[in-house]
Amino acid sequence: MSDKIFDVDHVTLRFGGVVSLNDVTLHQERGEILAVIGPNGAGKTSLFNSLTGVYQPQEGTITFQGSDAKAMSVIGKKPHRVSSAGVARTFQASRMFSALTAFENIKIGAESHRGIGVLGAMLRGPKTRRDERTSDERTVELLDFVGLRAKANVISSSLSYGDRRRLEIARGLATGPQVLLLDEPAAGTNPSEKLELTTLIRKVRDQMGVSILLIEHDMKLVMSLAERLYVLNFGSVIAQGTPEEIRANDKVIEAYLGSTATETGDRS
Amino acid sequence: MKRVFASAHVKRLFSALAALAILELMTGPPGSALAPTAGFTGSFGEPASFLGLFRTQRWVLFLFLALVMYGLWSAWLVWGQQVRTATAKAVSAPRAATRTRPVRWGMAVVVLAVALLLPHLITDPFWQAAMVEQIAVYVLLALGLNVVVGFAGLLDLGFVAFYAIGAYTTAWVTGALPTAAPFGIHFNNFYAIPIAIALAMGSGIILGAPTLRLRGDYLAIVTLGFGEIITIFANNLYGITGGSQGTNTIPHFSLHVGPIKYLWGLTPVPYYYLTIVFVILFIAGFKLLEHSRVGRAWTAIREDEVAAESVGINPLKYKVMAFAIGASTAGFAGVVTASQSNTIFPSSFTLQFSINILVLVIFGGMGSITGVVLGAIVIQTGSMYLLHTPPAGYQPQDLYIYLGALLVVMMIFRPAGLVPSRRRHREIGLAEKGEGHMNEVLTGDTP
Numbered sequence: 098m099s100d101k102i103f104d105v106d107h108v109t110l111r112f113g114g115v116v117s118l119n120d121v122t123l124h125q126e127r128g129e130i131l132a133v134i135g136p137n138g139a140g141k142t143s144l145f146n147s148l149t150g151v152y153q154p155q156e157g158t159i160t161f162q163g164s165d166a167k168a169m170s171v172i173g174k175k176p177h178r179v180s181s182a183g184v185a186r187t188f189q190a191s192r193m194f195s196a197l198t199a200f201e202n203i204k205i206g207a208e209s210h211r212g213i214g215v216l217g218a219m220l221r222g223p224k225t226r227r228d229e230r231t232s233d234e235r236t237v238e239l240l241d242f243v244g245l246r247a248k249a250n251v252i253s254s255s256l257s258y259g260d261r262r263r264l265e266i267a268r269g270l271a272t273g274p275q276v277l278l279l280d281e282p283a284a285g286t287n288p289s290e291k292l293e294l295t296t297l298i299r300k301v302r303d304q305m306g307v308s309i310l311l312i313e314h315d316m317k318l319v320m321s322l323a324e325r326l327y328v329l330n331f332g333s334v335i336a337q338g339t340p341e342e343i344r345a346n347d348k349v350i351e352a353y354l355g356s357t358a359t360e361t362g363d364r365s
Numbered sequence: 366m367k368r369v370f371a372s373a374h375v376k377r378l379f380s381a382l383a384a385l386a387i388l389e390l391m392t393g394p395p396g397s398a399l400a401p402t403a404g405f406t407g408s409f410g411e412p413a414s415f416l417g418l419f420r421t422q423r424w425v426l427f428l429f430l431a432l433v434m435y436g437l438w439s440a441w442l443v444w445g446q447q448v449r450t451a452t453a454k455a456v457s458a459p460r461a462a463t464r465t466r467p468v469r470w471g472m473a474v475v476v477l478a479v480a481l482l483l484p485h486l487i488t489d490p491f492w493q494a495a496m497v498e499q500i501a502v503y504v505l506l507a508l509g510l511n512v513v514v515g516f517a518g519l520l521d522l523g524f525v526a527f528y529a530i531g532a533y534t535t536a537w538v539t540g541a542l543p544t545a546a547p548f549g550i551h552f553n554n555f556y557a558i559p560i561a562i563a564l565a566m567g568s569g570i571i572l573g574a575p576t577l578r579l580r581g582d583y584l585a586i587v588t589l590g591f592g593e594i595i596t597i598f599a600n601n602l603y604g605i606t607g608g609s610q611g612t613n614t615i616p617h618f619s620l621h622v623g624p625i626k627y628l629w630g631l632t633p634v635p636y637y638y639l640t641i642v643f644v645i646l647f648i649a650g651f652k653l654l655e656h657s658r659v660g661r662a663w664t665a666i667r668e669d670e671v672a673a674e675s676v677g678i679n680p681l682k683y684k685v686m687a688f689a690i691g692a693s694t695a696g697f698a699g700v701v702t703a704s705q706s707n708t709i710f711p712s713s714f715t716l717q718f719s720i721n722i723l724v725l726v727i728f729g730g731m732g733s734i735t736g737v738v739l740g741a742i743v744i745q746t747g748s749m750y751l752l753h754t755p756p757a758g759y760q761p762q763d764l765y766i767y768l769g770a771l772l773v774v775m776m777i778f779r780p781a782g783l784v785p786s787r788r789r790h791r792e793i794g795l796a797e798k799g800e801g802h803m804n805e806v807l808t809g810d811t812p
Contacts, residue, residue: 149675176674185675192672194665196791205665206676208658215686218657219650225657232658254795272676 100127101162102276102308103148108157110143110332117143118154119332125276125310127162130302132311132323134343136352139329141312142189145278147171148310149186150179163275177210185269186278189312191261195254199264202253203239206271207232239267242304243297259290263297270301276308277301283315291315295322320344328352378435385431389423391766480641484634494633495749497705500742501640502698507725507741508647508734509694514723515732515786516660517687518667519577520585522719523592527565527692529599529714531699533606534561536709541614544605554618554704558697565696566689573688577681592719599711611710618704629704636705643701644738647694651734654690663687664788724768728775730782732789740783744768 103125110118118140125131133141146152148159150171159171163183171179180186185206194202209228217225240246243263248256253264262282269277279298283291295318301307313319319326320340328336328343330352336343343349441448484493506528513521536542538560540551547560576587599606606612618629618639629635654660665673666680673680703709729740748764755761775782781790 151671151674175679176671177677177679180675180677188672188675192669192675194668194672195795196668196788197664201661201664205661205673205678208661210658210662210676210678213686214657214659215654215690218654218659221653228658252791254791268676 101125101160102127102129103310104158104160104162105144105148106158106160108147108154108159110140110147110152110154116332117152118147121157121329121332121334123327123334123337125308127275128302128306128308130298130309130311130322130324132313132319132326133329134313134316134319134326135329138331139352140332141329142280143332144329145186145280145310145312148179148278149184150174150176161276180272180274181210183273183275184278185272185274185276185307187262187265187269187280187282189280189284191258191265193253193256193261193264193268195252197253198250199245199253199256199260200236200240200249202264203236203267203271204232206268207235207239235271239271242270242300243267244293257290258285259287259293262286262290262294266297266301270305270307274307276310278310280312281314282311283313283318291318294318298322374439377438381431381435381438382428385427385434388770389427391763391770477645481638484637490633491753492749493637495745495753497633497636497640498702499749500745501637501644502702502705503722503725503745504644504738504741505640505647505698505701506695506722507729507737508644508651509691509698510722510726511691511729511732511734511737512651512654512694513687513691514726515730515737515789516655516663516667517684518663519684519687520582521588521688521691522585522716522723523588523590523595524691524695524722525714525716525719526588526592526595527569527695528699528702528718529595529709529711530565530568530692531561531696532703532709532714533599533699534564534696535700535703536612536615539616541612541616542605543603543607551616553621554616554700555620557700557704561696561700562693565699566693569689569692570685573685574681577684577688589716589719592714592716596711596714599714606711609711611708613708615703615707615709617707633705636701640701643697648734648738655734659683659686668792724772728772728783730785730789733782733784733786736782736784736786743783 101124103123105121105123108118108121109116121140121144123133133144135141143152147154148161148171154172157172161169161171161179161182161184163169169182171184174182194205197205214225237246237249240249243266245260245263245267248260253261256264266277266279266282282298283294286294298309298311299322302309311319311323323340325339326337326343327334328346328349335348335352336346338346483496487493487496506524510521510524513519513524533542535554535557537544538546538552538557539554540546546552572588572591576584579587599611600609602608617631618636620627627635629639662673662678662683665676665678666683670680725741725744726737727740728744729738730736748768751759751764751767752761779785781793785793
């Protein structure tokens with residue numbers, strides 16, 4: 098029995114007449130670094146939004162299996178429910194709470210958002226104070242983990258792109274996820290930042306045991322990081338396999354370079 | 366010599382003249398078919414006094430003021446930069462000092478002492494009454510609306526509804542309405558407080574749960590409608606609310622615990638102290654709330670709802686919470702007003718009232734507790750001053766002209782309010798630079 102953390106079965110997502118995802122079937126093993134690649138408009142971000150409850154696909158099923166062996170159907174759930182079940186994500190254009198500091202950004206992720214908490218906050222009882230301390234400690238841990246300790250009190254909008262990406266990863270990790278979805282984490286970063294990011298993503302999987310699902314255009318980063326890949330084109334899965342297999346796949350080359358191109362090569 | 370007549374100078378001069386001409390029209394007597402220029406020239410029956418020196422026509426005064434304004438403007442362009450750096454330097458030291466805890470506590474103690482001594486310093490009965498009815502109660506209302514508008518970023522134009530619910534609940538519980546009091550017992554006003562808070566909170570939740578899914582403008586329209594509905598109910602349900610006559614038999618607060626007996630009466634000072642106690646409680650509670658996980662969740666939703674959802678925050682829940690807290694504060698203010706004045710009637714719960722409170726919050730600084738308290742005090746004191754000692758030619762309905770002009774000027778020069786909250790200030794700054802995600806209240810919909 099394989100241990101699938103995400104099982105996407107025959108999912109179709111339409112916006113009016115536009116088919117964004119067409120009969121997509123894919124899965125992710127627990128602890129795997131999985132990448133989804135494809136040309137622009139292939140439906141990668143739509144897939145992410147379907148996996149996190151932002152979009153509601155019309156057909157198919159998406160099953161998320163947390164560590165507590167309780168399977169959950171993602172379709173029909175609100176994003177915050179999916180998040181509390183253990184799915185964290187980052188966004189294509191990084192979406193920080195820009196007016197808050199790095200510390201506050203992560204702390205918001207680290208806090209429990211269950212219950213009401215108004216009376217607790219107004220009276221500041223022992224439980225509130227204990228919770229506050231726990232989330233503070235967790236925040237500091239994560240700041241260390243992503244290497245932003247020195248920038249804890251910097252307003253997030255004045256961080257560099259690379260730092261923002263790392264902060265967003267830390268904020269996602271603060272929610273205590275089983276799987277982390279990264280939407281183009283390397284966009285807008287320079288080569289040395291890309292290298293650091295690769296190390297960080299691998300560290301997240303190895304040290305925290307969080308599975309990684311990755312969308313990325315940077316082939317060098319994807320090929321060095323991913324253990325398995327899916328290729329989307331026009332909303333359909335056209336290929337899957339290890340980086341080597343994908344590199345040699347004719348359909349993939351065609352999708353990226355057009356059918357008349359005969360030369361092989363990565364878009365790296 | 367030639368530079369004096371450069372186009373920039375001429376433009377500035379004409380701008381000053383135009384601005385003052387508008388101001389003159391605004392404040393002047395209404396024109397008529399016979400005297401269409403009355404707004405500028407002033408009627409012969411009411412010649413304005415030239416700074417108290419001699420009597421003259423209004424346009425002379427305004428021409429003079431326009432020239433003064435032009436002069437100040439030009440001077441500012443020349444020396445402004447120097448003045449600004451000097452002020453920034455002078456201000457930065459005390460501002461840094463207020464960040465430390467002992468200084469902040471010290472200031473709070475001083476403010477509290479002044480607030481407690483105030484009724485002994487101001488003995489004019491008009492002002493003593495105004496301090497309760499028009500200032501302390503409005504501070505409470507502004508604090509409540511600040512939770513909705515400032516913390517959660519929701520535009521509520523029907524805030525008066527919850528205030529009315531609080532006031533009518535007091536009348537109901539104390540047996541002042543045509544409808545029977547609960548269980549046939551005429552309760553003390555203090556019992557009205559929890560009941561009014563619960564009812565206002567309940568109606569906030571009932572209204573909020575379905576409508577807070579809406580964004581920006583739609584929410585404003587729904588709340589506006591709700592405010593009207595409550596007023597119309599109060600006006601038309603004769604058998605329950607007493608109709609347009611309302612009621613005037615609401616008793617005062619009274620305390621009767623063991624040997625302690627106290628009855629609040631017509632004199633405003635005891636009410637002032639009672640309200641001050643509650644204001645302090647609300648300020649402390651909301652301050653703690655702002656810096657709790659609830660406050661942070663509100664900030665997160667305000668800044669980026671999608672990102673907030675992705676970290677497990679349920680936006681609807683937190684918005685309904687903000688709405689309910691704001692509503693219960695208004696309900697509480699309703700109890701105080703109803704008990705203090707003994708009377709309520711529907712025509713005092715108008716849309717204008719809701720907007721008035723919103724002006725206090727926006728003027729003071731959305732999201733800043735110090736700001737809204739100060740904003741409420743400044744604006745309400747100002748309008749009370751105009752009511753008490755109106756300048757020549759001032760009519761009560763002119764107040765809104767001045768408030769409107771004040772808001773326009775504020776939005777240009779200090780968009781984050783009188784004492785901006787630090788987070789809000791940054792948000793507005795970021796939004797102006799095109800970064801970050803601007804607030805719904807300011808832009809409408811941000812998908």
